Amino acid sequence: MGxxxxxxxxxxxxxxxxxxxxxxxxxxxxxxxxxxxVPAMLHGALTMLVTGVALVGLNQADGSTVNTVKIGxxxxxxxxxxxLVYVKRDDExxxxxxxxxxxxxxxxxxxxxxxxx
Numbered sequence: 001m002g003x004x005x006x007x008x009x010x011x012x013x014x015x016x017x018x019x020x021x022x023x024x025x026x027x028x029x030x031x032x033x034x035x036x037x038v039p040a041m042l043h044g045a046l047t048m049l050v051t052g053v054a055l056v057g058l059n060q061a062d063g064s065t066v067n068t069v070k071i072g073x074x075x076x077x078x079x080x081x082x083x084l085v086y087v088k089r090d091d092e093x094x095x096x097x098x099x100x101x102x103x104x105x106x107x108x109x110x111x112x113x114x115x116x117x
Contacts, residue, residue, distance in 0.1 A: 037084075037099075049078055056071055
């Protein structure tokens, strides 16, 4: 079970990397007001959602305690991120405040994962 959990943690990190990497690739365009949500951002957010839900289930099946409040906060942030990226995915440009919000929420989600023990 431990190997399976570690596999899903790795996939979860890949999802985070895709979402945050997509954001970073558009930062220069954000300064010009021409940033857009790239497909990697949507796929990364979806990967985070699927692997995050799987990790909660696997950890509960393994008998580990799960901090449901922390998971709920992270899930709420991810749903907002996913909703924004999904709705605006076909727009040629996205408002820089909205684009920046997605980056901020992503970084916040990362720090919640790392610092909330």
